[in-house]
Amino acid sequence: MNPRPPGLYRLSRLLRRLSTLAVVVVVVVTAFAVYSVAHVRPSTGSGAQMTQLLLPNGTVELGTTFNLSNPGPFAFTHFRLLALVSFPGAGLLAVGGSPDSTIAGGSTASVPLTIYLPMAASSAGPTLLTHDAQLPVDLWLNTTYASLASAAIRAETNYSWGAPFDQLNATPGPVAPQANGTVLVPIAVSFANHAVFGDVGTLSVRVLSAGGAPCSTTSLLIDTPAGGTFAQTLSLYLGPGCNPSGGEVLVAYSGPGITVAFPPEAIP
Amino acid sequence: MSGEVVPAGARGEIAPPTLFAPDSPTLSPVARVPGLAHRFAVSVALFVVALVVIAYLPYELLRRLEGTAVSIAVTPFEVLAVGAAMSLLLALRYLAKPTVAYGPMAMLTAAAGIAYLFWLAARATVAVVPGHGVGITVTYGTVLELLAVAPLLSLLAAVVTTIEDLRHPGERLRFDYPA
Numbered sequence: 407m408n409p410r411p412p413g414l415y416r417l418s419r420l421l422r423r424l425s426t427l428a429v430v431v432v433v434v435v436t437a438f439a440v441y442s443v444a445h446v447r448p449s450t451g452s453g454a455q456m457t458q459l460l461l462p463n464g465t466v467e468l469g470t471t472f473n474l475s476n477p478g479p480f481a482f483t484h485f486r487l488l489a490l491v492s493f494p495g496a497g498l499l500a501v502g503g504s505p506d507s508t509i510a511g512g513s514t515a516s517v518p519l520t521i522y523l524p525m526a527a528s529s530a531g532p533t534l535l536t537h538d539a540q541l542p543v544d545l546w547l548n549t550t551y552a553s554l555a556s557a558a559i560r561a562e563t564n565y566s567w568g569a570p571f572d573q574l575n576a577t578p579g580p581v582a583p584q585a586n587g588t589v590l591v592p593i594a595v596s597f598a599n600h601a602v603f604g605d606v607g608t609l610s611v612r613v614l615s616a617g618g619a620p621c622s623t624t625s626l627l628i629d630t631p632a633g634g635t636f637a638q639t640l641s642l643y644l645g646p647g648c649n650p651s652g653g654e655v656l657v658a659y660s661g662p663g664i665t666v667a668f669p670p671e672a673i674p
Numbered sequence: 675m676s677g678e679v680v681p682a683g684a685r686g687e688i689a690p691p692t693l694f695a696p697d698s699p700t701l702s703p704v705a706r707v708p709g710l711a712h713r714f715a716v717s718v719a720l721f722v723v724a725l726v727v728i729a730y731l732p733y734e735l736l737r738r739l740e741g742t743a744v745s746i747a748v749t750p751f752e753v754l755a756v757g758a759a760m761s762l763l764l765a766l767r768y769l770a771k772p773t774v775a776y777g778p779m780a781m782l783t784a785a786a787g788i789a790y791l792f793w794l795a796a797r798a799t800v801a802v803v804p805g806h807g808v809g810i811t812v813t814y815g816t817v818l819e820l821l822a823v824a825p826l827l828s829l830l831a832a833v834v835t836t837i838e839d840l841r842h843p844g845e846r847l848r849f850d851y852p853a
Contacts, residue, residue, distance in 0.1 A: 411849045414838035418846075421831035428824040436817050555814040562807030 439552040442478025442511075449473045456521075456565065458602045464664030466601075468502070468521040468565070472547075475514045480552035482509040487519045488546040491565065493530040499523065499541065525664060532666055534567060535659070536574045538600055541565040568600030571668070576611060576657040578673045579639070581650055589644040591622070591673070593655055596637040597630075605630040607661030613642050613673070616652030621645065705847040707772045714769060721765035729757025743804050747797035756790055772847055777836025784832055787825030791818045 411419070450470055459467040472487060487504040502521025509515040525531040533539075543565050550556040579592035591613055599605050610625040621644040630636045644650055654670040708716070736750040763783040770779045795815035802810040838846055 412838070412842065412845055414834055414841070415846050415849055418831045418834040418838065421827045421834065425824045425827035425831065428827060429821065432817065432821045432823070554816050554820075555812055557813075558811045560807075560809040 435552075436554060439478070439480055439554055442480055443551055445477050447475040449475075458568075460525075460570075460601075460603050460661065460664070461522075462663035464525055464661075464666075466523040466525055468523065470519050471516045472504070472519055473514065473516050474509055476509050476511060479511040480554075481511050482507075482549045482551055483553065484556075485509055485515075485517060485549040486547070487517060488548070489519060489521050490544040490546075491521055491523070492542045492544075493534070493539070494542070496530045499530055525666065532668060534569060535666055536569055536571045536597070536668060538569050538572055539567045541567050568602065570599050570601035570603070570605050571597040571659065572600045573597060574657065574668055576655045576668075576671050578613075578650070578655055578671065581673075584643065587646045589646075589648070589650065591642045591644060591650050592639050593642060594637070594639045595657065596635070598635045599630045599632055602632050604632055604634075605636070605659075605661070607659055607664075610658045610660065611640055611642065612656040612658075613644060613648075613650055614653045614656065614670075615648050615650060618653075619648065621648035621650055621653065704853045705851045706853045707847060707851045713771070717765040717769040720768050721761050724761035724764050725758060728760055729754050732757060743802055745801045745803075747799050748794065756793075760786060760790060771850065774839045774843065777832050777839050780832030780835060781829055784825040784829035788822050788829065791822040791825065795819050795822075 410416075450472055456468045456470045459469070461467055468491075474482070474485070476482060485504075485507040489502040490498060491500040491502070493499040500521050500523045502519060504517045504519050507515065507517050509517075523531075523534070525535065541564065543563050545561045545563060547559040547561075548556070574597040575595065577594045579594065582590040582592075584590055593611055593613075595609065595611065606629050607627075608625050609628050610623065612623045613621045615621050622642040624640055624642055626638070626640065628636060650673050653673045655673060656667065656670050658665060658667040733750045733754040736746060736748065736753055739746060740750070760783075763779075763786055767776065767779045767783045770776045795818035798813060798815040798818055800812045800814070802812075804810075835846065
């Protein structure tokens with residue numbers, strides 16, 4: 407029977423065995439992490455639709471949730487979504503994201519993604535109020551799994567923006583002089599609400615003469631639900647000294663916290 | 675020649691008696707030290723196996739990934755060259771096991787392993803671009819840094835073996851190659 411090995415030999419042997427054990431542990435844990443992450447199931451809340459909400463500060467809030475089923479034992483840490491929304495031809499329109507989240511192992515989490523479109527403050531705002539658009543979205547997902555590996559996933563997609571005043575028209579009709587010396591200008595205002603929120607507020611209509619002098623102003627309350635249409639003809643009476651021919655019609659919308667002037671319409 | 679029972683350190687060309695003399699009173703005076711030819715044959719076999727596992731297979735994998743949607747920050751040639759060097763060190767380490775060169779050789783091999791893993795860790799990024807506007811980048815350097823614990827422990831073991839060889843030459847042969 408061999409005698410007990412000396413201390414230095416045993417120490418060296420122990421270190422070699424620990425070295426082998428370290429390899430085994432790292433390989434097994436990594437393999438298990440890879441196996442676990444293969445069972446992760448991502449999905450978006452309410453399909454691919456985003457909710458829209460017109461905030462009192464004139465900003466449209468776009469929101470969705472990103473659901474992640476994480477059945478494995480390891481956690482996702484620093485889970486973060488970032489969305490960059492562009493407007494074709496005008497560059498970056500809005501930036502949104504989610505809070506920095508941790509999704510524990512064996513759980514399912516819903517991570518909210520919120521994007522704020524500054525309608526009043528943005529140069530593209532008036533256009534987006536009156537025109538549907540396909541907005542390019544760069545979506546980034548960053549996370550670390552099991553403290554072992556980090557991933558950055560980028561997806562390019564489009565967001566179908568529904569304008570709340572799609573195809574807004576304020577079309578002046580034929581000018582009709584009245585017996586009392588005033589001039590009647592009928593103005594047909596129409597639009598379709600393609601947004602998912604209602605258009606509630608005031609539409610003001612102003613007629614300017616060819617020289618830019620204000621001739622007449624009127625306003626009306628609107629309450630057009632999502633998906634609805636609006637069509638109404640307003641009658642504006644101009645004073646004797648105001649010739650609308652060659653002038654223009656200005657329409658502005660005032661809603662909760664937002665006032666937007668639409669592009670002028672010329673009066674023939 | 676392999677398996678022959680000889681006094682520890684008796685093979686001058688393998689374990690010089692002046693360094694590996696059985697000076698410890700607790701040691702048996704004999705060890706079954708494989709001959710140089712036997713160790714050389716095993717070293718060649720070890721080299722070939724290591725070359726396949728840590729050089730050729732990664733090389734082939736990376737080569738097949740070239741031109742696909744997957745891109746890795748390490749080139750196939752780099753992996754092949756470093757893997758071949760590591761395989762050679764492993765083979766030489768085995769060849770030198772019964773000699774005093776084993777400790778320094780093992781230290782060199784472990785240090786090279788650590789350096790290789792950290793070099794890989796700095797480039798441990800896989801980018802996958804499957805198309806349709808989707809791109810995935812995975813960074814896994816932490817795995818390789820954790821894996822470097824293994825050669826670090828091997829390095830410590832080699833240091834201890836080197837000290838043991840210097841203080842008690844030939845002492846370990848009886849246990850590395852029991853009769």
